Amino acid sequence: MNRPVIFLDFDGVLNTEQCQARLAVEGMPNKDAWGPLFDQRAVENLRRIIDATDAAIVISSSWRYAHSLGSLRIMWEVRELPGEIIDTIPCGATYISRGEDIECWLDKHGCPDYVIIDDLDDFSPAQHDRYVETNPIVGITDADAQKAIEILISKA
Numbered sequence: 001m002n003r004p005v006i007f008l009d010f011d012g013v014l015n016t017e018q019c020q021a022r023l024a025v026e027g028m029p030n031k032d033a034w035g036p037l038f039d040q041r042a043v044e045n046l047r048r049i050i051d052a053t054d055a056a057i058v059i060s061s062s063w064r065y066a067h068s069l070g071s072l073r074i075m076w077e078v079r080e081l082p083g084e085i086i087d088t089i090p091c092g093a094t095y096i097s098r099g100e101d102i103e104c105w106l107d108k109h110g111c112p113d114y115v116i117i118d119d120l121d122d123f124s125p126a127q128h129d130r131y132v133e134t135n136p137i138v139g140i141t142d143a144d145a146q147k148a149i150e151i152l153i154s155k156a
Helices: 017-025 040-053 069-078 098-109 125-130 142-154
Strands: 005-008 056-059 085-088 114-118 131-133
Touching: 005 040, 017 040, 040 142, 069 085, 098 114, 098 125, 114 125, 114 142, 125 131, 131 142
Parallel strands: 005 056, 005 114, 056 085, 114 131
Antiparallel strands: none
C-alpha cells in the first residue's frame, strides 16, 4: 500500500461528549440509522489531515462489530464525511487489544505509514510514536490534527 493510513476510532474522536450535549440542549436529533452523529469540528479536523496527507481510513472503532464495512462506507457517503474507508481492523473471536488488531492488519497488508487516532490508549509501546490521543469531550482538535499530519509526513 502506497498511501498512508489513519486507524480511526469514532467514539471520543468524531462522536464527542460536547457535541452530544449540545444537540440534547438544542433539542436536535443526535443520531441516525448508524448511531450518534459526529461533531462537525472534529470532522473538519479529520478532513484537514486527509487533505494534507492523502491518507486512507481503516476503521478501528468498536462500531465495526455492529456495522459491516459496506454499511460503514454507506454511512460515510450519506454523512458526507471526508476520505475513503478502505478497511476495518480484524474482529477476532476474542478481544485482546486494539493495538494487536492493528498489528494483525499491518502484517496482512504491509507496513504503510500510519497514525492511530483514538481516545483510549490500548496500544503497544512500539505504536506510541504513531498514536494521537484525543480528549473524548472534544474529539480531534486542531492540535491533534497537526500532530497526526506531522506523524504521517515525518514517517513518509
